[in-house]
Structure formats: structure tokens, C-alpha cells
Amino acid sequence: MxxxxxxxxxxxxxxxxxVCDLSKCKGGCCEDGDAGAPLEEAELKLVNEYYEVVKPYLTQPAIKEIEKKGNYEYDEEFGWVTPTLPSDNEICVYAYREPDGLIKCAFEQAYNEGKIPWKKPISCHLYxxxxxxxxxxxxxxxxxxxxxxxxxxxxxxxxxxxxxxxxxxxxxxxxxxxxxxxxxxxxxxxxxxxxxxx
Known part of the structure; x- marks a missing residue:
């Protein structure tokens, strides 16, 4: 320790x-888990602030799920988390799947394109x-x-x-x-x- x-x-x-090997795992940590990505209190405001920017990257089922549940939800075990999409193997609503199966984060994609200054939830970044x-x-x-x-x-x-x-x-x-x-x-x-x- x-x-x-x-x-x-x-x-x-x-x-x-x-060292992440995305060619093999395809970003599976965005859909494999007991809940969505944990969010720190300060990140709730960022999710709200940048939602409209990342919305064009999202799938229609994900947008519907967000409209139903909100931009984030509270989990008894994990606290504030991103919602997940039950119809797609519990994938995070802010993730989307490329034709080759690779899962990408809408926040990170918008960050990489210079549209927002926040990369993604720190819990995802640290994994x-x-x-x-x-x-x-x-x-x-x-x-x-x-x-x-x-x-x-x-x-x-x-x-x-x-x-x-x-x-x-x-x-x-x-x-x-x-x-x-x-x-x-x-x-x-x-x-x-x-x-x-x-």
C-alpha cells in the first residue's frame, strides 16, 4: 500500500x-458494468452544460433514454452515474458504436474536435x-x-x-x-x- x-x-x-488495446476490447468498458459511469458532483454541471454539444453524436434510443431519465441518475451503490441503454447491452447513453464495433465517447469526441474543454468523466479517464x-x-x-x-x-x-x-x-x-x-x-x-x- x-x-x-x-x-x-x-x-x-x-x-x-x-496499455489499452482498443482494437481488441472495442471500448467495452463503456457498456460492461453494474451501472453507468460514476460522476463527481462538479461533473453534473458539465454534463448539463455540454449536452446540447454532444447530442448530435448520440443515437436516437440514447436521446430518448436521456429525455426519460435525465442527463444523469442516482444509483444507491455508486451515487450519480450516467444513464445506460438497456436495449443495447447497458451501453452508456453518451457512447456510440462505430461500424467496426468500436465504442466511442461523445464527450471525448467533442473534446478531440475542440468543441468542449472537458474530456470525459474522470472515472472513465482513470479506468x-x-x-x-x-x-x-x-x-x-x-x-x-x-x-x-x-x-x-x-x-x-x-x-x-x-x-x-x-x-x-x-x-x-x-x-x-x-x-x-x-x-x-x-x-x-x-x-x-x-x-x-x-
Missing amino acids: IVIDNKLISDDVIEKQF PIIAYKGKHGDYERLNYEPRKKMCSPACKLGKSLQVPVYKFLKEPLTRKYGQEFYAVLDQIATRNDDNPAE
């Missing part, structure tokens, strides 16, 4: 390797790291939780390229926790590499 300020980070974050709020006290747990079957190509690719999870996720980790946090995490990981027996 690694402790940085009030963050409890699983050793797997620096010890395991991972396969999942951040849990502490039940007792002001802390967070960061666990490495790839899906066993779906993410096996990413684990294999990460291992072959020798890319640790935290390095693959440098952008979202820095986005959520700041450059100083990432620098400390990198120092700890580098020190562990230099002293593997410790």
Missing part, C-alpha cells in the same frame, strides 16, 4: 502493466484505476481493477511494452490529483524499481 496525503494507493498501480471515497474519514482508495477477460489484451500489451499502470494513466492521475501528487507517485515507483527487495 502506498500513502500520499489522504490517498491510499494499491501497490498494483505501480507494479502491474497496462482501470477505480477511486473509492473512504466510508469513515476523508480519504480515497485507488485500486487497480481491470476486467479479467475484457482487459486481458491490455494487460498483455502493457506487459510487452513494459508500461506500468500509473504511467499509462499519467494524464488522468494528474488531471484529478495534480502534478505534485503524480511526481511523488513516480518517485516512489522509481525507488521501488531501484530497490526491488525492499
Whole structure:
């Protein structure tokens, strides 16, 4: 376990390797789960603000589902989440499927095209790291939780390229926790590499 300020980070974050292999998984994390993408309180406003911008990317069934449920909904276990589309394997309403089967995020596509300044929910950006709020006290747990079957190509690719999870996720980790946090995490990981027996 690694402790940085009030963050409890699983050793797997620096010890395991991972690089998304979209050609194999087709973005399956956008439809494989027990609920939609978890949203932070501050992100609710962003979803509302950018909905009209991303609406042209969405499927008609997704738009109907959003009109019925709202731009987000509350889940007893996960808190605020994006709605999902039951008729399409519980895919996130803000995702759409390309002809080749690749699932893309409407927010990320709009971001890549320079239409909005917000990339996507941080929970999506951080995956396969999942951040849990502490039940007792002001802390967070960061666990490495790839899906066993779906993410096996990413684990294999990460291992072959020798890319640790935290390095693959440098952008979202820095986005959520700041450059100083990432620098400390990198120092700890580098020190562990230099002293593997410790």
C-alpha cells in the first residue's frame, strides 16, 4: 500500500502493466458494468452544460433514454452515474458504436474536435484505476481493477511494452490529483524499481 496525503494507493498501480488495446476490447468498458459511469458532483454541471454539444453524436434510443431519465441518475451503490441503454447491452447513453464495433465517447469526441474543454468523466479517464471515497474519514482508495477477460489484451500489451499502470494513466492521475501528487507517485515507483527487495 502506498500513502500520499489522504490517498491510499494499491501497490498494483505501480507494479502491474497496462496499455489499452482498443482494437481488441472495442471500448467495452463503456457498456460492461453494474451501472453507468460514476460522476463527481462538479461533473453534473458539465454534463448539463455540454449536452446540447454532444447530442448530435448520440443515437436516437440514447436521446430518448436521456429525455426519460435525465442527463444523469442516482444509483444507491455508486451515487450519480450516467444513464445506460438497456436495449443495447447497458451501453452508456453518451457512447456510440462505430461500424467496426468500436465504442466511442461523445464527450471525448467533442473534446478531440475542440468543441468542449472537458474530456470525459474522470472515472472513465482513470479506468482501470477505480477511486473509492473512504466510508469513515476523508480519504480515497485507488485500486487497480481491470476486467479479467475484457482487459486481458491490455494487460498483455502493457506487459510487452513494459508500461506500468500509473504511467499509462499519467494524464488522468494528474488531471484529478495534480502534478505534485503524480511526481511523488513516480518517485516512489522509481525507488521501488531501484530497490526491488525492499
